[in-house]
Amino acid sequence: MTLQELARQHCVPRKGAEHALDEAAVTQLLAQLPGWQREADGKAIAKSYRFADFHRTMGFLNAVAFIANQQDHHPDIAAGYGHCRLAFSTHDVGALSLNDFICAAKIERLIAER
Numbered sequence: 001m002t003l004q005e006l007a008r009q010h011c012v013p014r015k016g017a018e019h020a021l022d023e024a025a026v027t028q029l030l031a032q033l034p035g036w037q038r039e040a041d042g043k044a045i046a047k048s049y050r051f052a053d054f055h056r057t058m059g060f061l062n063a064v065a066f067i068a069n070q071q072d073h074h075p076d077i078a079a080g081y082g083h084c085r086l087a088f089s090t091h092d093v094g095a096l097s098l099n100d101f102i103c104a105a106k107i108e109r110l111i112a113e114r
């Protein structure tokens with residue numbers, strides 16, 4: 001699946017281990033997402049972003065929050081003056097699911113349109 005194909009999808013509720021992506025799927029999807037990496041435990045994907053100042057950082061995070069709300073899939077967020085870090089994991093699955101990659105792709109599309 002390409003970045004654009006991922007970004008066009010919508011998150012649906014995914015609960016249970018049957019929604020966990022296998023290694024091959026994670027590797028293929030991660031390759032579509034520039035700068036996103038797997039966390040050490042393999043259960044989340046994360047990316048750090050830099051911005052010129054606080055209001056640009058917060059503007060981006062508000063757009064991220066809008067997407068998260070719309071998709072009902074929510075990242076862990078850490079932020080400071082000109083930087084933030086997003087991490088997606090599907091708690092209800094205890095692993096990575098397609099929802100994590102859909103949200104990351106929608107956020108990448110946001111940046112590409114900047």
Ligand SMILES: C[C@H](O)[C@H](O)[C@H]1CNC2=NC(N)=NC(=O)C2=N1
Binds near residue numbers: 012073093
């Ligand atoms: C019912 C609803 O889909 C779930 O509660 C959602 C809400 N947001 C979520 N966000 C994340 N990151 N993982 C989840 O498993 C999750 N579950």
